[in-house]
Amino acid sequence: MKSQNRTKRIVFSIGSKGGTGKSTFVLALADWLLSQNTQCVLLDLDIENKVKGSLKHFYPQAPKIDVHTPSGLDAFIDYLDGDCSVLLADMGASQGQVAFGWFDAMYESVAGLGISFTAIGLVTDDPASVDGLLSWAAALQHRVEYLVVENSISAFCNFVYWRESEQASRFREIFNPSVIPMRFRVPELEAGCRNHGVTLGQVASRQTSVSELQKTSLVLRAQSYRNELFNSIEEVRQVILP
Amino acid sequence: MDESLQNLLKELPKKAPRSKLEPYRELIFSLLEKNWRYREIAALFKEKLGLAVAPSTLHNFVKVRRKRVGNSSAASARPQKRTNRAEQEKPFVFTSGETLTLLTKERKGK
Numbered sequence: 070m071k072s073q074n075r076t077k078r079i080v081f082s083i084g085s086k087g088g089t090g091k092s093t094f095v096l097a098l099a100d101w102l103l104s105q106n107t108q109c110v111l112l113d114l115d116i117e118n119k120v121k122g123s124l125k126h127f128y129p130q131a132p133k134i135d136v137h138t139p140s141g142l143d144a145f146i147d148y149l150d151g152d153c154s155v156l157l158a159d160m161g162a163s164q165g166q167v168a169f170g171w172f173d174a175m176y177e178s179v180a181g182l183g184i185s186f187t188a189i190g191l192v193t194d195d196p197a198s199v200d201g202l203l204s205w206a207a208a209l210q211h212r213v214e215y216l217v218v219e220n221s222i223s224a225f226c227n228f229v230y231w232r233e234s235e236q237a238s239r240f241r242e243i244f245n246p247s248v249i250p251m252r253f254r255v256p257e258l259e260a261g262c263r264n265h266g267v268t269l270g271q272v273a274s275r276q277t278s279v280s281e282l283q284k285t286s287l288v289l290r291a292q293s294y295r296n297e298l299f300n301s302i303e304e305v306r307q308v309i310l311p
Numbered sequence: 312m313d314e315s316l317q318n319l320l321k322e323l324p325k326k327a328p329r330s331k332l333e334p335y336r337e338l339i340f341s342l343l344e345k346n347w348r349y350r351e352i353a354a355l356f357k358e359k360l361g362l363a364v365a366p367s368t369l370h371n372f373v374k375v376r377r378k379r380v381g382n383s384s385a386a387s388a389r390p391q392k393r394t395n396r397a398e399q400e401k402p403f404v405f406t407s408g409e410t411l412t413l414l415t416k417e418r419k420g421k
Contacts, residue, residue, distance in 0.1 A: 204405060207403055207405040
């Protein structure tokens with residue numbers, strides 16, 4: 070990679086709270102990139118996550134990488150060496166220090182290659198999810214663009230700590246992040262997908278052989294969620310594509 | 312601005328646009344507002360205007376102009392970007408574990 074133009078992008082999930090929906094969103098994003106015919110590579114960096122919650126459970130072909138090694142996140146660069154223009158990485162909840170160290174050491178050189186970064190933070194009603202996002206932002210600062218996903222993990226999420234806390238307000242003022250919603254998904258669909266390693270997109274397009282996920286009601290739900298998410302992602306495509 | 316400087320400014324000629332896309336700025340932002348994709352705009356330019364341009368060039372053109380101060384058409388395109396460089400450079404300070412303070416009604420209204 071010799072180009073000085075911004076021709077490639079690394080999109081990665083951030084946050085130090087588990088269970089906020091990082092992997093779910095990254096999977097939806099992968100589906101969207103596929104729908105755009107964008108060459109992308111998916112990396113599973115979440116080595117702590119239990120088997121059924123990890124990206125590799127849904128995308129067996131996604132390389133699982135242990136970033137707790139001396140070269141750490143250099144995988145970002147190596148995997149972008151090919152034809153792909155977007156690298157999508159699902160980071161683990163406790164990989165902040167590794168990522169911050171890597172950015173401090175490598176950011177200037179990598180940005181010089183024409184690679185830009187987008188950090189995706191998932192927020193829920195839980196203040197810990199907001200704390201996770203803000204902690205990462207305090208370390209990454211302006212080296213990345215931010216996409217915040219308001220993930221409704223219940224039917225009555227109000228995101229009070231994200232929308233109404235002074236600290237989050239300051240974050241929005243300084244970084245002006247792109248913000249999109251992720252609607253509450255019926256537990257039957259969410260749990261079924263997780264249990265069988267099937268993505269929302271596969272249910273929506275009836276590409277699964279799992280009978281419990283072939284119910285028309287669930288397929289229609291999945292289609293509705295996917296369409297909504299795709300529309301939201303479309304709105305912020307400039308922070309996803311190079 | 313001082314009157315002499317204003318006069319000087321009036322005398323100076325306008326320089327040619329640095330980007331070949333400059334004449335099409337309004338068109339590009341209008342198409343984006345209509346949810347056109349960069350690759351679709353690039354194809355349209357090639358077909359209708361005979362102008363070969365890569366989608367990434369369009370993206371960079373838009374990105375740069377969204378950040379410029381006082382660019383009303385750019386500022387209206389989504390997402391809205393900051394226009395104040397000082398604010399843009401301001402570091403964000405937060406300590407993990409810090410108690411999140413909810414804004415009062417007065418401060419929310421600001």
